[in-house]
Amino acid sequence: MAQFSRRSFLQASGLAAAGLASPIGMPAILRSAQAAGPVKLGCLFSSSGTMANLEGRLNYVVKMAADEINAKGGVNARTIDVLVSDPASDWPLYAQSAKQMLQQEKVAALFGCWTSVSRKTVLPVVEQENGLLYYPLHFEGDENSKNVVYVNSPPASSVLPAVDYLMGEEGVSAKRFFMLGSDYVWPRTINKQLKGYFKSKGIPESAWKEEYVPFGFSNFQTLVNQIRAFADQGGGQPVVILTVVGNSIPDFMREFANQGIKATDIPVLGLDMVEADLEGLDTSKLVGHLNCWAYLQNAKGPANVAFLKNWADYVKAKNVPFKGDVAIDPMVSAYDSVHLWAMAAAKAGSFDVPEVSKAFAGLSFDCPSGYKISMTGENNYVARGVFIGSVNDKQGFDILWQSKDTPKPVPFSPYG
């Protein structure tokens, strides 16, 4: 590693300042040649706390994608350096880490957040610092910041198609809905929109019920009793729309199976349920329950084969403390994020956020899901495919239904 004397540091920063001061009028090649050294990207995923098991693996995916790009010569003739922080599943800490990365490390883009509450705390920071946050989770929509790229789907292209499927002939002709969520912004907003959607379909208010539990809640005995009572009231096929997060998901599913309820009696649509949540569960009693994402591990196509192989190799080579044979949607979305950012930066010939943002229009990328995902200039949303998965007995999901192409994302829901 090069030794930095105070003097050479001053020289370097002087040069950098000069470079910053006169970027206009210089060709892009010259600019990037001047700003030597790698370009930095920041990760905001927790390696500790309740979200660690889910978010932790995304750090490695971002690094893996960066390695891929570096192996092809980097972006704008500079290699990518990924910085990792640990916001410890503590929402205010996400904002603090974001600020530090943007102000001190001068990262070109941030990749991070799982829960909507963490994204909401980071939002004012990226807007104030004019940074760029790539958010890899499907979420409640109703937000459109120029400083956030919403890589995953808003409800109109994830939750609603899944609910439509359940209500349709091919699904179970669902008529009654038990909405159970953790008590925070994502479940509450999703359920608000769903209620609006049900109303628009002429479903009476008596046909749904809404319940919330605190974060990290695990004693679901009484709630599962309530669900059974709700289901037995008659009036059509009941379904559970589950928006609890973290460890509440496996704990709920375990109690659900223990009380003898099968997917053919009351199917559960787990909106945040991924393969990783099924680790440690006996899924033979849970076969048939549903989830909906923009990627499932069983997606067909060469892009997915390549992605799964790369991930398995990466896990082995870098001794990553996560399973090499499990891939979940947010991993793929984080992977897409890095590539989308690199493509935008290359197209703009710059790492400046306004320049990169201008380059979003018309980007497209061959996502491991098998869809060609794309961005338009209208908003910072990415058009993704839709998958509905069904739990199988091997702790994974089979693809039950998938969309023909990538529906155009609708950021603001008309339903609530």
Added chain:
Amino acid sequence: MTLWRLPLLIAGLLIAAPACAAGAEPAARAALVEKLCGNAGQMGEAAAALSTLAASGTPEEIGWAAPLARAALDKTLACDDTGAVLAATGTDAVTRAPRAPAPDARTPVLSLKNRAVFEQADAALALRSAADPATRTAALATLERRPAALPEGLLEAAAQGETDPGLRTRIETLAQTAALNAADPAARIRAIGRIAEHPSRRALTQVEALAKDPAYAADPAFRQAVDAGLATIRRGIALGDALATLYNGLSFASILFMAAIGLAIIFGLMGVINLAQGELIMIGAYVTWLVQQGLRQAAPALLDWYLVLAIPVAFLVTAGIGIALEALLLRHLYRRPLMSLLATWAVSLFLVNTVRVVFGTQNLQFETPFYVSGGVPVIGDFIFTWNRMFAILFAAVTLLVTWATVRKTPLGLNIRAVTQNRDMAACIGIPTRRVDMMAFGLGSGLAGLAGLALSPIYSVNPQMGQNFIIDSFMVVVLGGVGTIAGTVVAALGIGQINVLIEPLWGAVAAKVIVLLMIIAFLQWRPEGLFAVKGRRK
């Protein structure tokens, strides 16, 4: 068509040729198999056809159809251009001649709707054809879930062919239940009686719907049967709900008690606020997992009993950690309570991160032995779940053993003496230092046992301990520091109140209300429910 498929096709034709002579049947079979490999609608038709076969087919036809329904459910049906192959046996689905599937064979995934009809078809076929009575009983249990959707004539045929007398009675009962909407009024009245024997909200909905039936107004006997049935069902539901509330409260109380009892001893004896208590619970669960893994290697036959075999191991390991903690760290901090609080917090962080580095952050995979999986419906909507029962029994045994240790052993006598008056106990020759160490070990070991008892209910990961620390302090403080009786009563109270409030105002409000009640109670009685009589510093 590519060339390499030709031999396969020819082979298929050759095998099919003799069967063709038998007439239209093979063509119908091939059409059925084709539907099984078709789209969701066609698969639904195929399932209906299989159900009909189960009701009215010959034994040979039923024997042919049974593996098909099973294969569709198990995803072992490999569909290719020439039909389908049963992957489980490696035979053609139509002719049952051995053949391998084409390399591009696909396995159809059942939609949710089809899964229900296939489960029914599979159960119906198994009821008619399975050799093992246990399989037939399981199949009947599946059919009992939806008696209204059964194909006509299935139960009559099954009852005729049934050799097991107990099973035959059950089939006949089910047949009577299914006759709720039959033409014969006597059969309907009998069906109402049968349904009312197993009261549940579903039964209530079914029978309530009959009040709108024209026969209800016209036929007094029918009306009487419906009213009597409704009354029985309503009574059953009320009783079931009361029992369920009690059971849920008891099970939550047992969890709270297990988490708190170790803390009660440590906090009561030494006044040390041990923030690492939750992590000792977590370590108890990890030790249980290690025992399970060890058994898997060394003695797979005993694997189902790992929860029992892990009891001494979990206790000793966590007790050892507790003793080490006391001897190395807390011993030097007794006169500085704030420091000991910080020190135990540091220990808790250390333990969480050590476990995370060694085992990773994912949830551990536990075997679910038969004695902690599933449940039995008792009455109304009350289901007796075995994993909760395990926790309740475990808590009861722990309570007994702890009580006996504290009340009936010399160690317990010493612990009580030191708790009541440390200086006086030292004066009469009790080695207070050693008592501290042993008591800390006992408290830690109990936390380890809590981890063991909770592993069939909760997810086990490095963070699991943090969920329990607040709840367990709540119980200890409410119960009165250092009393076992107080801990029991507080756990029962908090558990039951939580369960009562939850259905009314939701789980979030239940937590808030319980906390407010505890605060109010402690205003009135700061020493808790049961205070130790004696002089405290």
